[in-house]
Amino acid sequence: MEKKENILIIGAGLCGSLLALRLGQRGYKVTVMESRPDLRKVDISAGRSINLAFSDRGIKAMNMVGIADKVMPLCIPMHGRLVHDVEGNTFMSNYSGREGEYINSISRGDLNALLLTEAEEHEAVNIHFNKKCTGVDIENNVASFYCYETEKDIEFTADVIFGADGAGSALRKSYYLERKFLFSYSQNYLTHGYKELSIPPTATGGFRTEKNALHIWPRGDYMIIALPNLDGSFTVTLFLSYDEGEYNFNNITTPERVQEFFEAQFPDLLPLIPDLKKEYFENPTAPLGTVKCSPWSYKNNTLLMGDAAHAIVPFYGQGMNASFEDVVVLNEVLDTHEGDWEAVFKAYEKTRKKDTDAIADLAIDNYYEMRDHVANPIFKEKRKLEMDLEKNFPEQYFSKYSMVTFNEDIPYSKAMQIGRAQDKALLNMIADDEIDTTEDLHAILKKVQEETNEILEED
Ligand code: FAD
Structure with a gap:
C-alpha cells in the first residue's frame, strides 16, 4: 500500500x-x-x-x-583471531566455543x-x-x-x-x-590512525595465508589486522600512532624505514605484501574517532x-x-x-x-584488548576458559564477545553491563589463582556466575 x-x-x-x-x-x-x-x-x-x-x-x-x-x-567465515607473534608463531583464538558461531x-x-x-x-x-x-x-x-x-x-x-x-x-x-x-x-579521536595495505592472491587465485580467520599482529603500541576477500586477497590494516612511540606515521617517512619497521615487527607478513612500500606511501592515512x-x-x-x-x-x-x-x-x-x-x-x-x-x-x-591483551597469558587463559564454558554450557555461558556479536536479541547496553562484570570476575579469579582448571567445569561455572552477580549488585 x-x-x-x-x-x-x-x-x-x-x-x-x-x-x-x-x-x-x-x-x-x-x-x-x-x-x-x-x-x-x-x-x-x-x-x-x-x-x-x-x-x-x-x-x-x-x-x-x-x-x-x-x-x-x-x-567468508572467520572462526577466530589468528594471532601472529614477532617470531612468526601463530595461535588461533576462536570467537566462540559454540558450534556455528563465527563472523x-x-x-x-x-x-x-x-x-x-x-x-x-x-x-x-x-x-x-x-x-x-x-x-x-x-x-x-x-x-x-x-x-x-x-x-x-x-x-x-x-x-x-x-x-x-x-x-x-x-x-x-x-x-x-x-x-x-x-x-x-x-x-573524540584516537591518537592512532589507520592505513590499508594488501596481500594479493597467489598466481592461481589462492590464499597466501589461512583463509578462515581474522589475522592479528598485536604489538602493544600498534597492530595490524587482515581480513580475507573472495578473490584470494587480504585487506591489511595497520593501526599506528600518528606521532608517539618508536614507530609512528610521522616518523616512518622513507622506504627504508618501512622496511625496517616490518622486518623488526612483522617479519612473517613482509613477504606477503609485495607492494608494501608503494602502498604505504600511496594509500591514505585516516583518523579514527x-x-x-x-x-x-x-x-x-x-x-x-x-x-x-x-x-x-x-x-x-x-x-x-x-x-x-x-x-x-x-x-x-x-x-x-x-x-x-x-x-x-x-x-x-x-x-x-x-x-x-x-x-x-x-x-x-x-x-586496547586487541593491541595489548590478546597475547597476554592471563587473557589467553581467560579466553580458553570461556571457550570451554561455552562449549560445555552452550545455553548458560555467553562471553561478552558472544553477547555482542552472536546474540542479536541482547541489546548492546545489556551485553556491556553483564560482559564487563563477567570479565572482571574471570580476570580477578585467574589472577588470584582462585580457579583450579583441573576442577569440575560445573563448579567453575557456578563460581564465575556467583562472582559476576556480586559485581553486578555492587555496580
Ligand atoms: P557510511 O558507510 O559512511 O555511508 C555514508 C554515505 O553517505 C556514503 O555513501 C557517503 O558517500 C554519503 N555521504 C556523505 N556525505 C554526504 C553528503 N554531504 N551528501 C550526500 N551523501 C553523502 N563496521 C563493521 O560492522 N564491521 C567492521 O569490520 C568494520 N570495519 C571498519 C574498519 C574501518 C577502518 C572503519 C573506518 C570502519 C569500519 N566499520 C566496520 C564501520 C562501518 O564502516 C560504518 O559503521 C558504516 O559504514 C556506517 O554506515 P553508514 O551508512 O552510516 O555510513
Whole structure:
C-alpha cells in the first residue's frame, strides 16, 4: 500500500541503502541523494575499509528485508583471531566455543551494491548519485545539494528527511548551525590512525595465508589486522600512532624505514605484501574517532541514523552491524507508531541511544584488548576458559564477545553491563589463582556466575 509521505534519505551507504529498501518495502515514496558516483557503474572504492566483519545483528537486518540468501554467498567465515607473534608463531583464538558461531568477512562494495539494487527494485525508490548535501533547513524540510554533473545547486523538499550520510553528516552539521534546539555533540579521536595495505592472491587465485580467520599482529603500541576477500586477497590494516612511540606515521617517512619497521615487527607478513612500500606511501592515512550526539531528531521532520548519529572506532567490528540494527529498531518502532513521525523518532532514540553509546564504549575497550591483551597469558587463559564454558554450557555461558556479536536479541547496553562484570570476575579469579582448571567445569561455572552477580549488585 503506497503511503503519502515523501521521504528523503541523504547518503546511499550501507545504512541509507538498507533504510531505502525497508521504507520502500513499507510503501513509502523514497528519494535517496548520494554524493558519490554509483559504485555499481564506476570503479571507485566504496569508502573506508574495503572489507568488513559482518555478524549476527547485520544478518538479522538482512533477514528483515529478505535478502540474507543473497548476502551469505558474499561472505567468508572467520572462526577466530589468528594471532601472529614477532617470531612468526601463530595461535588461533576462536570467537566462540559454540558450534556455528563465527563472523564473516564481506566486501563493503559488493554489499552496498546489492542493497542499492534491491532498493531500486521498488518503483517508489529513486536513488540519485553525484548530489552532495550542503545543508538542511530543518524547520522547513528543505535540503540543498550541489550536483557534480550539472555543477548547479538544487533544493529538495520532503515530508521527512533522514541523515544517513556518515560520520561527517551534513544534516548533523545543520543541527548545530541552525541553533533551533539544544544539541549536544562530541567527537573524540584516537591518537592512532589507520592505513590499508594488501596481500594479493597467489598466481592461481589462492590464499597466501589461512583463509578462515581474522589475522592479528598485536604489538602493544600498534597492530595490524587482515581480513580475507573472495578473490584470494587480504585487506591489511595497520593501526599506528600518528606521532608517539618508536614507530609512528610521522616518523616512518622513507622506504627504508618501512622496511625496517616490518622486518623488526612483522617479519612473517613482509613477504606477503609485495607492494608494501608503494602502498604505504600511496594509500591514505585516516583518523579514527567516536561521534556521540543528541537528540538525533528535530520535531517530526528529521532523523540521524547510522554513523551520522553514532560513529564508532572499528575494533569490535560493529559499526556497520549497529547501523543495520538501527534500521531493524526503526522498523519495530514504526510497527507501533506509524503515522506520527515525532513519536517514532522519540521512541526510536529512547530505545536506541543507550545501546549505541554502549557499543561505542565497547569498541574503545576492544582497541586496547586487541593491541595489548590478546597475547597476554592471563587473557589467553581467560579466553580458553570461556571457550570451554561455552562449549560445555552452550545455553548458560555467553562471553561478552558472544553477547555482542552472536546474540542479536541482547541489546548492546545489556551485553556491556553483564560482559564487563563477567570479565572482571574471570580476570580477578585467574589472577588470584582462585580457579583450579583441573576442577569440575560445573563448579567453575557456578563460581564465575556467583562472582559476576556480586559485581553486578555492587555496580
Ligand atoms: P557510511 O558507510 O559512511 O555511508 C555514508 C554515505 O553517505 C556514503 O555513501 C557517503 O558517500 C554519503 N555521504 C556523505 N556525505 C554526504 C553528503 N554531504 N551528501 C550526500 N551523501 C553523502 N563496521 C563493521 O560492522 N564491521 C567492521 O569490520 C568494520 N570495519 C571498519 C574498519 C574501518 C577502518 C572503519 C573506518 C570502519 C569500519 N566499520 C566496520 C564501520 C562501518 O564502516 C560504518 O559503521 C558504516 O559504514 C556506517 O554506515 P553508514 O551508512 O552510516 O555510513
